[in-house]
Amino acid sequence: MDKRKRADLFRSRLSTAIARAGTSQSALARDSGFDRSTISQLLRDDAARLPNAHVVGACADVLGVSADWLLGLAEHPETASDLLASALTLTEAPRALVDQQIYDWHREAEGYKIRHVPAALPDVLKTTEVLSWEYGPHLGRTAEQAISASTKRLEWMRQSASDYEIAMPLYEIQSFVEGTGYYDGPSRDMRLQQIDHLIDLTRTLYPRVRVYLFDARRLFSAPITVFGPLLSVIYVGRNYLAFRDTRRVRAFSDHFDHLVREAQITARSFPDHLADLRRRLDQ
Numbered sequence: 001m002d003k004r005k006r007a008d009l010f011r012s013r014l015s016t017a018i019a020r021a022g023t024s025q026s027a028l029a030r031d032s033g034f035d036r037s038t039i040s041q042l043l044r045d046d047a048a049r050l051p052n053a054h055v056v057g058a059c060a061d062v063l064g065v066s067a068d069w070l071l072g073l074a075e076h077p078e079t080a081s082d083l084l085a086s087a088l089t090l091t092e093a094p095r096a097l098v099d100q101q102i103y104d105w106h107r108e109a110e111g112y113k114i115r116h117v118p119a120a121l122p123d124v125l126k127t128t129e130v131l132s133w134e135y136g137p138h139l140g141r142t143a144e145q146a147i148s149a150s151t152k153r154l155e156w157m158r159q160s161a162s163d164y165e166i167a168m169p170l171y172e173i174q175s176f177v178e179g180t181g182y183y184d185g186p187s188r189d190m191r192l193q194q195i196d197h198l199i200d201l202t203r204t205l206y207p208r209v210r211v212y213l214f215d216a217r218r219l220f221s222a223p224i225t226v227f228g229p230l231l232s233v234i235y236v237g238r239n240y241l242a243f244r245d246t247r248r249v250r251a252f253s254d255h256f257d258h259l260v261r262e263a264q265i266t267a268r269s270f271p272d273h274l275a276d277l278r279r280r281l282d283q
Contacts, residue, residue, distance in 0.1 A: 007050050009072040011043055017063040017070070032058040091240045101240065103153050105227050106160065112228020113163045115256040119223040119235055121176060122166050124157050125211075127197045129190050158201075162228075164209045165267075167259040169216035177277045188281075195278045203271045210267030214259050221259055226252045 018028060025043070029036040034055065042051055042059075050056075050071070060067040068074035091101055106114070116122060123131070128151070176183045179191055186194070202211050214221075223235040232252035234241040243249060265273045 003050065006072050010050055010056075010070055011045070013065075013070050013072070014059060014063075015043060017059075017065050021063045023063070028059065028062055031062045034058065089242045089244075091242060092238065102225075105225075105231065105233065105242075106157055106162070109162060109227035109230050111161045112230065113165065114228065115165045115167075115224075115226040115253065117167050117221045117224045117256065117259070120172065120182065121168075121194075124154050124164070125166075125198055125201055125209075127190075127194050130186060130194050133186050133190065158205070158209075163207075165212070165256070165260065166210070167212045167214060167221065167256060167263065169221075170213045170264060171216055173213060173274070173277065177274075177281055192278065192281070195274055195281075199271045199274050199278075202267075202274075206267065206271075211270045212260050212263035212267055213265035213270065213273070214263045219259060219262055221255065224252055224256070226256055 025039045026036055029039045056067045056070055060070055066074055175181045176191060177195065179186060202209060224232060226232045229249060231242055231244045232249045
């Protein structure tokens, strides 16, 4: 960009910043420590030169924007610290089926593809009995009420306009079917009902809901969710780490796409894979 065009852009953005801040040229001059004539000169249509760094920095500081944005070197008016604060947030993750934050993120991203690597079986595909077994010890007497309330949210998520892609390690399904490790508690009948439920849902809702299984010996993924192009979230236990900047959201999307490309069991074959595991369980 030549100097004339950059000077024009500076005047335009300075005028916009003054309007957004709800201030005036006189107030900007007073708060920045310059004469009003200096500010007026910055906004003159025939001003072909850019001000020095001291003037730009002082105006940016008073108006709450970045100097780079005023000069046309950045696309966002926020300062670097403000951008960082909005790009990365740490949010509490209560032990709940569908907590309010997750529900809000799903609603915000309705219509976009949602990519999900769950920490265990995905809640949206669980039976009521498995939900009760898993969350009962934490929810205590309120388990039934919490599950009833969350069921409505789970149903909304199933029927929303979003496409869901879910990727899990092979051992997650294998462990559940066999009732080993984390899934040592559910009875055989409970597991059979859950398997039938998974087979039915993934056949009925395909291709809007697609489940892939990858080999954890070759690939690893932390529990993540990518809400379209809007944000990506890592589940770390008591908290969610949420990223909203485009570069990181794209990086998480690329990570998920790699899991899908390398999946041992594709979404189309997932119900048949489950049915085969179920037959082995019956033997």
